[in-house]
Amino acid sequence: MKITVVCAGKLKEKYLREGIAEYEKRLRPYADVRTIEIAEERMKEKPSAAEKADILRREGERLLAQVPQDAYLIVLDVGGAELSSEEFSAKIDTLTVGGRSHIAFLIGGPFGLADEVRRRADLRLSFSHFTLPHQLIRLFLMEQIYRAFKISRGEPYHL
Known part of the structure; x- marks a missing residue:
């Protein structure tokens, strides 16, 4: 499995x-995990709606350009589906059994996502209705991917 x-x-905080x-170390027995970071777009303090849309579009294009062609794309989006850890694990299992050996996860910047990114997604996934820092979501995502593999294999998982 490739992820x-x-x-x-870029992650600035050492703890993150x-x-x-x-989690990347823990995932090695289960999957080949690769992270690609692009520079965040800068936005002035009070952009117009058109300026914000243009900035999100540019960032979205650069993000989507990094998604491997053969990958099933899961976009992290506050408006996406909420899955339990067990449902998330089952989704990964279903993809694997269906011949999808590459899953890409996409996390936008602090200003959100362009509609084009949402439309390109095979699945839009939300971890919460709360607004959370995009860098913290990266840690949550890695933990949930690891948990999904442990659930799938019936292995115990304790932190």
Whole structure:
């Protein structure tokens, strides 16, 4: 199984980098995980709706350009479906059994996602109705991917 995580922005906080590195290490027996970071678009303090849409479109194009062609694309989006850990694990299993050996996850920047990105998604996934920092979502995502593999294999999981 190949997993690609495409995201806007670099992780600045040491605790997030260390947490993600730990889950990447734990995932090695289950999947080949690769993270691709693109630079976040900058936005002035009070952009017009048109300026914001244009900035999100440009960032979205750069994000989508990094998604492997053969990958099933899951976009992290506050308006997406909410799945339990067991449902998420079952989704990954279904994709694998159906011959999808590459899953890409896409995380936008602090200003959200362009509609084009949402339309390109095979699945839009939400972790919460709360607004959460996009960098923190990266850690949540890695933990849930790891948990999904443990659930799928019936292995115990304790933090």
